[in-house]
Amino acid sequence: MTTRLPSTGAPATADTDTTCRSDEVVRIHRLFRRLFAEAPTLVRDVEQGDAERAAFLARYLHGLTTLLHLHHRAEDEFFWDRMTERAPACGLHVAAMRGQHHAVSDRLDAIDALVDAWAPEADVLVAERLACSLDELDRMLAEHLADEERDALPILDAVLTDAEWDEISAHAQREKPPLPLFVLLGLMIDSLPEGERDAWIARELPGPMRLAYRLVGRRSYERAMRRLRPAGAAPVALRRLA
Ligand SMILES: [Fe+2]
Numbered sequence: 001m002t003t004r005l006p007s008t009g010a011p012a013t014a015d016t017d018t019t020c021r022s023d024e025v026v027r028i029h030r031l032f033r034r035l036f037a038e039a040p041t042l043v044r045d046v047e048q049g050d051a052e053r054a055a056f057l058a059r060y061l062h063g064l065t066t067l068l069h070l071h072h073r074a075e076d077e078f079f080w081d082r083m084t085e086r087a088p089a090c091g092l093h094v095a096a097m098r099g100q101h102h103a104v105s106d107r108l109d110a111i112d113a114l115v116d117a118w119a120p121e122a123d124v125l126v127a128e129r130l131a132c133s134l135d136e137l138d139r140m141l142a143e144h145l146a147d148e149e150r151d152a153l154p155i156l157d158a159v160l161t162d163a164e165w166d167e168i169s170a171h172a173q174r175e176k177p178p179l180p181l182f183v184l185l186g187l188m189i190d191s192l193p194e195g196e197r198d199a200w201i202a203r204e205l206p207g208p209m210r211l212a213y214r215l216v217g218r219r220s221y222e223r224a225m226r227r228l229r230p231a232g233a234a235p236v237a238l239r240r241l242a
Contacts, residue, residue, distance in 0.1 A: 186221025
């Protein structure tokens with residue numbers, strides 16, 4: 001355990017030991033911020049009637065919405081009851097997080113429906129409705145992720161044990177990845193600050209997976225990214241966060 005300064009709203013105890021394990025959640029949040037920030041532009045860039053490109057993007061967008069659903073379901077399952085029980089003074093924050101998750105989930109369902117309405121014909125008017133819905137999700141996420149990082153994660157660091165954080169990681173690893181594994185891995189690695197990537201790979205990936213990613217996975221990820229962003233240049237939001 002590491003000692004971290006008490007944060008706003010933290011339980012007023014003399015014990016300031018904290019795991020700092022919520023850093024893992026912050027890394028995933030960074031991935032979501034990047035990918036949902038660029039999604040509206042990817043949709044708007046599809047030309048009228050280009051159903052092949054729309055079908056490719058539809059699979060990718062469904063993968064993203066499923067990934068965010070899975071992430072929030074894990075937080076709902078492992079975080080909020082424990083936080084309520086162990087830090088009762090934080091009840092308002094828990095209620096806010098539950099409410100934001102609910103609103104995000106409804107928005108994701110609306111996006112999935114719009115993706116399905118758009119993909120077969122790639123109609124630009126439907127694309128614009130989808131892109132606006134993705135814009136709204138991006139705004140909701142900007143608020144939710146910041147609130148969660150400020151109001152919930154420092155408390156969770158203080159009230160969850162390392163064993164419980166391990167249980168949450170194991171749960172995440174058991175989920176079937178909603179995007180091809182190497183694509184997901186590449187997106188995750190590229191969302192990390194450059195200086196953290198090698199350490200993250202060494203810590204998080206078992207040896208055989210590291211080797212497979214180096215030998216074939218990275219190339220397959222880069223191929224997928226060239227198809228996702230045919231213009232080649234990463235969007236501004238990505239360059240800013242890289
Ligand atoms: Fe959340």
